[in-house]
Structure formats: structure tokens, C-alpha cells
Amino acid sequence: MAGLCGTDYGIWSGERAVGYPLVPGHEFVGHVAAVGLGVSRVRVDDRVVIEPNYSCGACPLCREGNRNLCLARTAVGIDVDGCFAEVARVPERCCWPAPAGVADEDLLMTEPLAVVVRAVARATVRAGESAAVVGGGTLGLLALQVLRGRGAHVLLVSRSSRRFPLARELGAAATHAVADGPLASAAATFSGREGVDVVIETAGTPEAVSHALTLVRPGGRVVLTGLPHEPTSVTFFSVVRREVTIAGSMIYQDEFPEAMQLVASGTVRTRQLVTHRFGLDAIGEAFAAHRRPESIKVAVLTA
Numbered sequence: 001m002a003g004l005c006g007t008d009y010g011i012w013s014g015e016r017a018v019g020y021p022l023v024p025g026h027e028f029v030g031h032v033a034a035v036g037l038g039v040s041r042v043r044v045d046d047r048v049v050i051e052p053n054y055s056c057g058a059c060p061l062c063r064e065g066n067r068n069l070c071l072a073r074t075a076v077g078i079d080v081d082g083c084f085a086e087v088a089r090v091p092e093r094c095c096w097p098a099p100a101g102v103a104d105e106d107l108l109m110t111e112p113l114a115v116v117v118r119a120v121a122r123a124t125v126r127a128g129e130s131a132a133v134v135g136g137g138t139l140g141l142l143a144l145q146v147l148r149g150r151g152a153h154v155l156l157v158s159r160s161s162r163r164f165p166l167a168r169e170l171g172a173a174a175t176h177a178v179a180d181g182p183l184a185s186a187a188a189t190f191s192g193r194e195g196v197d198v199v200i201e202t203a204g205t206p207e208a209v210s211h212a213l214t215l216v217r218p219g220g221r222v223v224l225t226g227l228p229h230e231p232t233s234v235t236f237f238s239v240v241r242r243e244v245t246i247a248g249s250m251i252y253q254d255e256f257p258e259a260m261q262l263v264a265s266g267t268v269r270t271r272q273l274v275t276h277r278f279g280l281d282a283i284g285e286a287f288a289a290h291r292r293p294e295s296i297k298v299a300v301l302t303a
């Protein structure tokens with residue numbers, strides 16, 4: 001079972017050009033059909049969750065543990081063929097044993113979840129802190145649950161209020177649509193002070209970055225995990241004057257086991273985010289569904 005995300009859509013539409021022809025798809029759970037020589041970590045028939053990035057293992061970044069930053073990193077479904085197929089080939093180190101008793105559909109979002117597990121870890125959130133999540137897409141709805149799991153109170157901020165009922169159901173203490181009023185006062189009201197302690201930005205737009213900086217309190221932390229491709233105008237005067245810490249967070253290093261554990265323990269609920277399901281033979285419909293406003297995560301059943 002595979003999940004479809006914005007990256008796949010960009011590859012499919014050509015907005016994000018890659019070396020075609022390519023089989024896209026990088027979020028998946030499956031059974032091992034065959035193993036190569038010397039493989040010891042997985043066996044045929046094992047159910048595995050795939051970590052779809054692998055690094056060179058030899059450069060200074062890899063050797064110091066920053067394998068997510070490796071300049072020679074390979075992304076499955078982007079650099080090499082991915083999972084929108086009956087079978088996919090990945091290195092054994094990309095295979096994590098699926099926790100017993102947890103359905104494929106629940107594990108389908110382990111990959112995006114690992115992204116936000118890292119982002120929240122980089123914010124060093126403490127229990128009782130106030131946090132804002134910018135963006136109500138898959139990453140935002142996962143981030144709010146990870147923050148809740150760490151004991152934070154979470155305000156979800158989004159351009160649209162469409163996902164607010166679901167965000168509340170998943171544990172957001174409050175929600176705020178950008179058009180509903182100034183973000184600074186929303187953050188002050190929510191936190192009971194100058195702004196929230198922590199902001200996790202997941203929307204990946206230039207506006208979302210400035211929203212994050214508006215929501216945070218003096219001395220607070222902002223972690224950016226969306227990928228804004230256009231430049232953002234940031235008034236660094238206010239970053240310095242308010243001593244705001246801004247951190248980037250790129251995919252994941254060692255967060256896959258924790259992400260699977262958060263799903264297995266029920267701390268993070270993912271099934272509510274799967275809004276559409278298609279067979280592999282209807283992949284065109286799956287891409288079309290991804291663009292519909294009501295869609296959150298489209299699942300593709302590849303077998």
C-alpha cells in the first residue's frame with residue numbers, strides 16, 4: 001500500500017522534473033517478495049515499512065550522523081524507481097519491520113510522520129508549553145498530534161478552516177484561520193502571554209514562514225519543515241530583537257522507529273487522514289483525487 005503526496009504529484013505533472021521515465025511513489029508498506037545476496041536484516045514475507053531515502057554512508061556528513069543532509073542522498077521514487085508498482089527494489093537498510101497488529105493503512109503515513117517527529121524534536125518541546133502548527137495538511141495534522149504527545153497545547157493555524165473539525169478531533173486545543181484576524185493576537189490569546197513557545201511550520205509557502213515568525217513569542221523557537229521554493233521576506237530586525245531561534249528540519253535521520261511506535265501506541269492517529277483509496281490501475285484517478293480540496297491522503301493499493 002502506497003501513499004501519494006505533493007512530491008509525487010509534482011513529478012507526475014512535470015512541475016518537479018526528474019529523470020524520466022520514473023516510477024514515482026515513496027511512502028509505502030509492503031511484504032518482502034525476494035532478497036538479494038547477503039541480506040540479513042529482512043526475510044521473504046516480512047512486512048516492512050520503507051524509509052525511502054538512503055545516503056552514501058562515506059562522506060563527512062554521513063559519518064557524523066547527518067545522513068539526511070548527505071549531498072549524495074538517494075530518494076526512492078524521485079532519484080530511482082519507487083512504489084507505484086507491484087514490486088519495488090530498495091536497499092535492506094531502508095526496511096523497518098512493521099509492528100505486529102498495526103494495519104498497513106495506519107502505517108501508511110510513517111514517512112511524513114517521521115518528518116514531523118524530527119521537526120518537533122528540533123524544537124525541544126517541553127510538557128506544558130504552547131505550540132502553533134502552521135498548515136492543515138498531512139504534515140500539520142501529524143505535527144499537532146506529535147506535539148500533543150509531548151504534552152504541548154496546540155493551536156492549528158491554516159489558510160482554510162476546512163480541516164479544523166478534524167484537527168480538534170486529533171487533539172488541537174484551538175484553531176485559527178489566517179483570514180479570521182491578526183495572528184499575533186491569536187497567539188497571545190492562546191498562550192496567555194506574548195506568543196507561543198514553539199511554532200512548527202509545515203505549509204512550505206513564503207507566507208507560512210512569516211506567519212510562523214508572527215506567532216512565536218520573544219525567546220521562542222520556530223522550526224521550518226515545509227520547503228518554500230520562493231524567497232521569503234523576513235524582517236531579521238525582529239528575529240534579533242526578540243531572540244527567536246529559527247531551525248530548518250530536513251526529512252529524518254533516525255526517526256522511523258519512533259514514528260512507527262507513535263502509531264502503534266495510538267499517540268498519533270493516521271487512519272482519519274486517508275480520504276481516498278484507488279487500485280494501481282486507477283493511478284490517474286488517484287492523482288486527480290490528490291488535487292481535490294477534500295483530499296488529505298490518497299492511498300494506492302498496489303497489490
Ligand SMILES: [Zn+2]
Pocket residue numbers: 004005006007008026027112
Ligand atoms: Zn511524500
Ligand SMILES: [Zn+2]
Pocket residue numbers: 055056057058059060061062063070071072073
Ligand atoms: Zn554521505
